[in-house]
Amino acid sequence: MAKFRLVRELTMLLERQTQLRQLEALLADAAQGRGRVAALAGEAGAGKTTLAEAFMSHVGQGVTLLRSACEDLSIPDPLGPLYDLAREAQWELPRAIDDRQGQKLPLFSDALDIFEAKGPSLLVIEDLHWADDATLDFVRFLGRRIANSHILLLITARTDRSEGQMRVRRALGEIPTGNVVRIEVPLLSEAAVLSLAELADRDGGAIYRATAGNAFFVTELLTAESDTALPASVRDAVLA
Structure with a gap:
């Protein structure tokens, strides 16, 4: 945590x-x-x-x-x-x-x-x-x-x-x-996403492709409990 x-x-x-x-x-x-x-x-x-x-x-x-x-x-x-x-x-x-x-x-x-x-x-x-x-x-x-x-x-x-x-x-x-x-306030670079993903033991390349560096989406995916399912908060944000 x-x-x-x-x-x-x-x-x-x-x-x-x-x-x-x-x-x-x-x-x-x-x-x-x-x-x-x-x-x-x-x-x-x-x-x-x-x-x-x-x-x-x-x-x-x-x-x-x-x-x-x-x-x-x-x-x-x-x-x-x-x-x-x-x-x-x-x-x-x-x-x-x-x-x-x-x-x-x-x-x-x-x-x-x-x-x-x-x-x-x-x-x-x-x-x-x-x-x-x-x-x-x-x-x-x-x-x-x-x-x-x-x-x-x-x-x-x-x-x-x-x-x-x-x-x-x-x-x-x-x-x-x-x-x-x-x-x-620009999107995060691929290098930034990769470094953050390494800290969270996640696939940085996949996260960057999915988010394009949007800080909110990156955060939600990095802190999600599962790599396989998109968090509800991200789904809701996309729908909004």
């Missing part, structure tokens, strides 16, 4: 050190008043969330960490992630919305003031490909004004050809180029 835990941890962070260093440098810049939007992009299961978690676990005490996520709802609630961020910042967003009579730009300006007042801050919005239009508007608003702030906005999004991903691409494209850093 301990061996499988080690394999799982190594799989999700192997070949990710370059991306971690990029994020750390961007956060250091934000602490000095040069904020940016960092967009982690990769296919489903590539390890975007795990990379973000690893980065967040190393955030120093002088940085305010505020986390949020978009949900895969049939009709996304407006500004769902902003509610998450406001809750963690102890900001009464419903009252702020009433005070601003539902006007987005004054509300977004209030949000920027609230987050900037926290000092160096890391704002996280996961799964932006599921975002509603109002949340994408907030990302645009913040992205255009973030350069002179102490804020690093970290978003994660898939690189598939879905409508949601295209909307994310359009939103990021409307932010000044110098304010956005796109960081790819």
Whole structure:
């Protein structure tokens, strides 16, 4: 069991050190008043969330960490992630919305003031490909004004050809180029999969052929109890 835990941890962070260093440098810049939007992009299961978690676990005490996520709802609630961020910042967003009579730009300006007042801050919005239009508007608003702030906005999004991903691409494209850093979360190389399979006493070549280096699928196959049957979690993920 301990061996499988080690394999799982190594799989999700192997070949990710370059991306971690990029994020750390961007956060250091934000602490000095040069904020940016960092967009982690990769296919489903590539390890975007795990990379973000690893980065967040190393955030120093002088940085305010505020986390949020978009949900895969049939009709996304407006500004769902902003509610998450406001809750963690102890900001009464419903009252702020009433005070601003539902006007987005004054509300977004209030949000920027609230987050900037926290000092160096890391704002996280996961799964932006599921975002509603109002949340994408907030990302645009913040992205255009973030350069002179102490804020690093970290978003994660898939690189598939879905409508949601295209909307994310359009939103990021409307932010000044110098304010956005796109960081790819690639699939694992064959060499990485082979080395991990050796630790788990598995057939690395077969696993690489079956997964193409998708970190989630690699992890599930390496930690499965049997080589002969595909784990239920992988089957469910494929169907999803």
